[in-house]
Amino acid sequence: xxxxxxxxxxxxxxxxxxxxxxxxxxxxxxxxxxxxxxxxxxxxxxxxxxxxxxxxxxxxxxxxxxxxxxxxxxxxxxxxxxxxxxxxxxxxxxxxxxxxxxxxxxxxxxxxxxxxxxxxxxxxxxxxxxxxxxxxxxxxxxxxxxxxxxxxxxxxxxxxxxxxxxxxxxxxxxxxxxxxxxxxxxxxxxxxxxxxxxxxxxxxxxxxxxxxxxxxxxxxxxxxxxxxxxxxxxxxxxxxxxxxxxxxxxxxxxxxxxxxxxxxxxxxxxxxxxxxxxxxxxxxxxxxxxxxxxxxxxxxxxxxxxxxxxxxxxxxxxxxxxxxxxxxxxxxxxxxxxxxxxxxxxxxxxxxxxxxxxxxxxxxxxxxxxxxxxxxxxxxxxxxxxxxxxxxxxxxxxxxxxxxxxxxxxxxxxxxxxxxxxxxxxxxxxxxxxxxxxxxxxxxxxxxxxxxxxxxxxxxxxxxx
RNA sequence: GGCGGCGUGGCCGAGUGGUUUAGGCAGGGGCCUGCAAAGCCCCGUACAGCGGUUCGAUUCCGCUCGCCGCCUCCA
Numbered sequence: 110x111x112x113x114x115x116x117x118x119x120x121x122x123x124x125x126x127x128x129x130x131x132x133x134x135x136x137x138x139x140x141x142x143x144x145x146x147x148x149x150x151x152x153x154x155x156x157x158x159x160x161x162x163x164x165x166x167x168x169x170x171x172x173x174x175x176x177x178x179x180x181x182x183x184x185x186x187x188x189x190x191x192x193x194x195x196x197x198x199x200x201x202x203x204x205x206x207x208x209x210x211x212x213x214x215x216x217x218x219x220x221x222x223x224x225x226x227x228x229x230x231x232x233x234x235x236x237x238x239x240x241x242x243x244x245x246x247x248x249x250x251x252x253x254x255x256x257x258x259x260x261x262x263x264x265x266x267x268x269x270x271x272x273x274x275x276x277x278x279x280x281x282x283x284x285x286x287x288x289x290x291x292x293x294x295x296x297x298x299x300x301x302x303x304x305x306x307x308x309x310x311x312x313x314x315x316x317x318x319x320x321x322x323x324x325x326x327x328x329x330x331x332x333x334x335x336x337x338x339x340x341x342x343x344x345x346x347x348x349x350x351x352x353x354x355x356x357x358x359x360x361x362x363x364x365x366x367x368x369x370x371x372x373x374x375x376x377x378x379x380x381x382x383x384x385x386x387x388x389x390x391x392x393x394x395x396x397x398x399x400x401x402x403x404x405x406x407x408x409x410x411x412x413x414x415x416x417x418x419x420x421x422x423x424x425x426x427x428x429x430x431x432x433x434x435x436x437x438x439x440x441x442x443x444x445x446x447x448x449x450x451x452x453x454x455x456x457x458x459x460x461x462x463x464x465x466x467x468x469x470x471x472x473x474x475x476x477x478x479x480x481x482x483x484x485x486x487x488x489x490x491x492x493x494x495x496x497x498x499x500x501x502x503x504x505x506x507x508x509x510x511x512x513x514x515x516x517x518x519x520x521x522x523x524x525x526x527x528x529x530x531x532x533x534x535x536x537x538x539x540x541x542x543x544x545x546x547x548x549x550x551x552x553x554x555x556x557x558x559x560x561x562x563x564x565x566x567x568x569x570x571x572x573x574x
Numbered sequence: 575g576g577c578g579g580c581g582u583g584g585c586c587g588a589g590u591g592g593u594u595u596a597g598g599c600a601g602g603g604g605c606c607u608g609c610a611a612a613g614c615c616c617c618g619u620a621c622a623g624c625g626g627u628u629c630g631a632u633u634c635c636g637c638u639c640g641c642c643g644c645c646u647c648c649a
Contacts, residue, residue, distance in 0.1 A: 119578090137649075153649085264644075266578095266644090266645070272645095273575070273645090274644090276645070286646095287645095313647090335648080336579095337643085337644075337647090339644075340644065341646080342647095342648090365579090366642085366649085367649085368642080372642075373643070373648090403588080406579090407580085407588095408579085409587095414585085418599050419599090421599060425598085428612065432613085474588075474589090476589095477589075479598085480597035483596095483598065484597075487614090494613065495614095549609090553610080564611050564612055565607075565609095565610075566611095566612085
């Protein structure tokens with residue numbers, strides 16, 4: 110039984126599903142106005158790992174994640190670059206999916222776009238206005254938060270203390286600085302949709318509540334995102350559901366920051382690294398390993414050094430796959446299901462799979478799960494050294510399945526070796542046969558200089574990049 | 575001002591009221607190897623500080639210090 114930390118209660122508690130066997134989860138997606146950075150990479154990886162683990166556990170997962178394709182920042186960028194909002198959103202959405210694909214993050218089951226749900230949002234807002242819970246002023250329609258039962262549940266602060274700490278002044282007409290925009294009236298030149306309050310566009314918080322309830326239904330299982338979405342975004346989504354009398358998310362899950370130099374990675378601090386930078390520097394799987402090596406609620410420090418360290422751990426996993434010629438459990442698709450455990454060619458280390466599940470069920474303790482995997486790696490090598498091929502393959506196969514369950518695909522192949530390199534390798538084998546070690550060493554230097562890793566095994570020299 | 579998180583061996587990073595160790599990376603010794611690489615074996619006795627509870631605390635409680643975050647857009 111999976112237990113997860115729930116932001117609403119502040120406790121780790123059983124993840125109880127609305128419909129047995131089926132998981133409905135909504136994860137707030139990107140506003141497509143800029144290239145994604147490592148913070149986006151982390152939250153998508155965290156929820157990808159959750160989704161994969163749920164799938165591995167035999168559950169059917171309906172994963173909805175939105176794209177916010179109309180927003181102030183998109184409008185600003187379009188204006189600055191003399192383009193349409195559609196062009197800007199289209200470009201950055203394409204960039205987003207390219208990054209996700211490179212990271213091995215599964216596409217959500219459904220990807221609603223804000224611009225596709227505007228009538229439903231208008232309907233919701235209209236209802237709130239009609240019932241006296243929202244009010245219209247010059248620049249838009251606002252929800253009156255002091256009408257909301259339990260406002261501050263997710264922030265873990267009562268309304269009064271939130272109000273006392275508010276850093277923004279109430280705009281003249283707002284009844285409280287905490288009241289938030291459900292509908293924003295258009296300024297000249299902005300893209301608009303019709304509404305009873307004039308041309309305009311919906312507020313961000315209204316998008317997600319409408320789309321999540323529409324696609325997943327009342328009382329869906331899990332709502333997630335980065336911790337910075339807790340307040341006000343998720344609080345305000347919940348507020349709308351509450352006043353509408355609709356059961357909202359049963360469980361709230363939020364991941365920790367990516368930090369750089371100890372500080373939160375963010376646009377405003379200019380300390381962010383884009384996912385493209387990461388991809389240019391190395392294997393994207395190293396980032397997944399870095400993410401799963403710590404707990405999802407802990408901050409992670411991401412620097413070239415920490416990524417490089419993760420890359421070495423990854424190399425250790427790949428080396429095992431290579432040595433044992435492990436089958437790829439994801440070969441038949443992009444996910445590893447629990448059937449893979451029974452179908453593993455060499456069998457699995459059943460006890461290890463059980464322990465893996467115990468770690469994962471404990472609020473997704475991927476760090477402990479990976480420690481277990483590395484223990485198996487060690488045991489597999491030791492068995493192989495002892496000549497116990499059966500045990501080695503069973504252990505190694507388990508490693509591949511458990512890594513696969515976390516979305517980490519091992520690379521057992523050495524990659525393409527060009528003709529010239531192949532010739533040098535042949536020459537080196539020949540020199541070694543003739544015990545001409547000076548020449549063998551010179552050839553190795555040449556190969557290393559060309560970027561190859563050279564390993565002499567019982568069957569001669571093997572090179573890889 | 576309010577609320578919350580964190581402080582673990584050289585670095586990263588789990589975990590636990592006591593007994594046998596997380597794990598990775600780096601480092602030292604050994605085995606293997608022509609030499610390497612990879613791999614294996616062995617090696618670190620750490621839990622910010624100060625009190626308290628306890629037979630016993632890194633692990634619970636309180637306080638102090640330090641760092642980070644939320645209360646505005648933010649993954």
